[in-house]
Amino acid sequence: MGRVIIIPEESDDLWMLYNIINPGDYVTADTSRKVHHQLNDGRNTTASRVRLSVHLKVTCGDFDKDSSTLRIQGRNLEPNGYVAVGSFHTLTLECNKPFELHKKVWKQDVVEALQERENHEVCPDAELAVTLFQQDHAEIYLIGKGVTAMVSKVETSSSSTEGRKSSSSSPSSNTTKNVFFREVFAEFIKYVDLNKVKNTVIASEDSKKDEF
Template structure:
């Protein structure tokens, strides 16, 4: 579940945590950790992409003997760690995010796993509905010893690196849950690593890899080695064509292509999108969760009404999480854009 879109400032979160306590017994000082329950009123939250954890900051409301009432504390919410969330009012967008989370529980944890080889390291990503997480980064330090190396030592260094990447992949990716896996590089490493992976899995009798090797494909990452560029590559787009994240990536790519070619079938910016909505012209709305789930009540209400109007008119509304791999590109278009049902050549954004 995308908790970042559910928990907002002003909510109340209760969770178990631990705190380091220092004690003095005579001349001896000792330190130990005690478990306690913290009840916070949320002031802000931060998502750590590398560890896929959500950090909740707020004021402690209940006395517990270790954290003073009114003092600030931080709770870290992790996968499978229980907590209690209370809101004064459950808004429609929060309920919608909860329903999305429930639907995700019956589906694989991620739509796509990507192993992306760069010049001197490899990155492993999990891409799901609204969230892109780098779950591992493996440095190829064993391949950068300097000096002239024989072909045999270079091959050994590459095998060591591949084994480290394979170990990280197995640790973070369950092919029985993830729909597809892509191995990408600008050179031959993608093909070499796929061959190594399948051979190693066979040697170690890892049925999860052997039985799903047909869903492990290779793709060119291009000269920039950029994840966003890779996701627009034909092979990868085809793998995600029926998924929500694939629909979001395709829609944003379509908007960018239309804008760059001066098409009258796309628009962006609050004023232009609002005008297009008034004309019943929006086929697909693209909006960032920073607008749709804004902390400002009036802004949240405004864009909530916009999303509802588009959907009521038979259009599609795509809400992009700030943790989505394409979020930055949508922000470059002010955080809101639309694909139109018919051309509107005189639609200009006055903002």
């Protein structure tokens, strides 16, 4: 059995994966699950979200072009404390989220499809790069002749923490913001060739564009 680690970068990558991931293949990916804990009073509960790795034997898949996500359904093969062995589970594969694909037999056309996507340049004629800051993440776009491609999405470290509140001027908040900005900049220079792309735009509804 051979395996590859795949990081889809755009919607077309997920569409290609939808066509090559077949029933009987194995997919391993990180996911999250909401866990309820009973309080000491025995009546009330509290919920938290935990991260875990799930290893599925694929039964079917579904591609949603509107949200650019690929949902893989299958039976869990490994115990992890939250998903029972043999139970059905759904993994959501997204852009810029790595996962492992295992196949017993790798057909030549599948290998060639993966190699073609690996060598594919998302927007070879890009003339403009746009960094758009949202409330809890940033999106980086390349815009060329008739093509607009989101090449990266960077989430803040606090975006996955539910119910967390902190002052925007607190030291911890400033540290988190600086780490976030460094991650965005690293993604920007990874995908934007400034020798080719002559124009850039940084935008946000708040002050992030100025702080960045």
